[in-house]
Amino acid sequence: MSHGKFDHIMFKGGVHPPEGKELSNKCEIKEAPLLDKYTVILQQHIGAPPKPIVVKGDEVKKGQLLAESGGFVSAPIHSPTSGTVSAMTEIPGPMGAKMAAIEITADGKDDFESPFPPIEDWKAIDPDELKKRVAEAGIVGMGGAAFPTAVKLSPPADKKIDCLIINAAECEPFLTADHRTMLERTDAVLEGTAILAKILGVDKIVVGVEGNKPDAIETMSAKAGQYDIKVLEMRVRYPQGAEKQLIYAVSGRKVPTGGLPMDVGCVVQNVGTAVAVQEAVVEGKPLFERVTTVTGEPVVNPGNWKFRIGTPLSKVLELAGGIKHQPGKVILGGPMMGFAQKNLDVTIMKNASGVLLLSKEEITQFESDPCIRCGKCVDACPMNLLPGTLSAAAENERFDIAEDYRVMDCIECGSCSYVCPAHRPLVQHFKRSKAEITAKRRKQ
Ligand code: SF4
Numbered sequence: 001m002s003h004g005k006f007d008h009i010m011f012k013g014g015v016h017p018p019e020g021k022e023l024s025n026k027c028e029i030k031e032a033p034l035l036d037k038y039t040v041i042l043q044q045h046i047g048a049p050p051k052p053i054v055v056k057g058d059e060v061k062k063g064q065l066l067a068e069s070g071g072f073v074s075a076p077i078h079s080p081t082s083g084t085v086s087a088m089t090e091i092p093g094p095m096g097a098k099m100a101a102i103e104i105t106a107d108g109k110d111d112f113e114s115p116f117p118p119i120e121d122w123k124a125i126d127p128d129e130l131k132k133r134v135a136e137a138g139i140v141g142m143g144g145a146a147f148p149t150a151v152k153l154s155p156p157a158d159k160k161i162d163c164l165i166i167n168a169a170e171c172e173p174f175l176t177a178d179h180r181t182m183l184e185r186t187d188a189v190l191e192g193t194a195i196l197a198k199i200l201g202v203d204k205i206v207v208g209v210e211g212n213k214p215d216a217i218e219t220m221s222a223k224a225g226q227y228d229i230k231v232l233e234m235r236v237r238y239p240q241g242a243e244k245q246l247i248y249a250v251s252g253r254k255v256p257t258g259g260l261p262m263d264v265g266c267v268v269q270n271v272g273t274a275v276a277v278q279e280a281v282v283e284g285k286p287l288f289e290r291v292t293t294v295t296g297e298p299v300v301n302p303g304n305w306k307f308r309i310g311t312p313l314s315k316v317l318e319l320a321g322g323i324k325h326q327p328g329k330v331i332l333g334g335p336m337m338g339f340a341q342k343n344l345d346v347t348i349m350k351n352a353s354g355v356l357l358l359s360k361e362e363i364t365q366f367e368s369d370p371c372i373r374c375g376k377c378v379d380a381c382p383m384n385l386l387p388g389t390l391s392a393a394a395e396n397e398r399f400d401i402a403e404d405y406r407v408m409d410c411i412e413c414g415s416c417s418y419v420c421p422a423h424r425p426l427v428q429h430f431k432r433s434k435a436e437i438t439a440k441r442r443k444q
């Protein structure tokens, strides 16, 4: 058994919100039935939008390329089923603004045609070929960030990488998709991890799992040794799964202010991403579906589903049995870092880790009052920031002050918002400050 317990290195701050995972952590992953129609948003990643290579009326197969990569930091998009391109359209995106999308009307056959062949013996293949496959398959960070994975696997020559960390903390309350994936797709997670390690040329490979998933730790540990992978049990504390906190917990290395994991020799990937890499390499399958948790008290049948990209949230909720009563909020992602949705026409994208419904009672706590200077946010901040001060600066549009007080180091984990007794919209303030500062820097 390859299993260790790393509870001696603990990041400062953080919070322990109610987990809510019991609603779905025993629910096996179900395959969502084929829909009549999918509307696939083009921009599903950070970086340049992909360029469509199909037009209205084209017949497509499942897995066929719909849009090619738009640059180095970009990712292609593949069809979630076979059928016809019925519209080049626009639909609301998760942030509210309309986004370009391709509508596929299914032919019901679900014929798969791989755009690339399976690689039978990946151990014998050049790492650059494997990385090319990751790029061609449209794989992006599936934990939420949606950064193109092949770019993360291409550090500059002066950055020596010696450690691959698989982020299996799944520290966001309510989400259990990674947990179930580790239990049900153990070999795929481990083999995908081994492929990622070969691309990076590293032999220090660690899967970090929070201690609230003992069955996943046991199942993964039982097989990890075959792949020379170590499974580490981590203390349960939000945001244990934030990259900088995870790296510190696993290796004791501190990512410097404004720095990246590669600055301390680490690359972090998510559980779902490892599975997507395994499927792209071993099965020749591009990324067009993912496991998503659908949960929350208002949901009739919370659980985990494998949804194709382009599935509307209205269908997601229908598959989960509908709702018991009108929710106060629908969130794409988890309660700490997810985005509230107003429109159920928004569709599942590659980074959709969860669809969470909160009741009206659960969200009344988010109504905001003035700051009472209690300092709780300072204690909770894992990045040693002064959230109350940063929030006041943002409210007064003094983004220069926010910059001086290191708002750019904020990882948007939401711990400060969670503990704030005045329910201040702190993270929104920081997101705005960061956007303003970034815009100013670009101009300069
Ligand atoms: S200021 Fe940023 S990093 Fe600190 S607790 Fe708040 S959201 Fe997290």
Ligand code: SF4
Binding pocket: 370, 371, 372, 373, 374, 375, 376, 377, 378, 387, 388, 391, 416, 419, 420, 421, 422, 423, 424
């Ligand atoms: S926790 Fe909220 S009320 Fe307390 S100091 Fe921070 S922002 Fe102000």
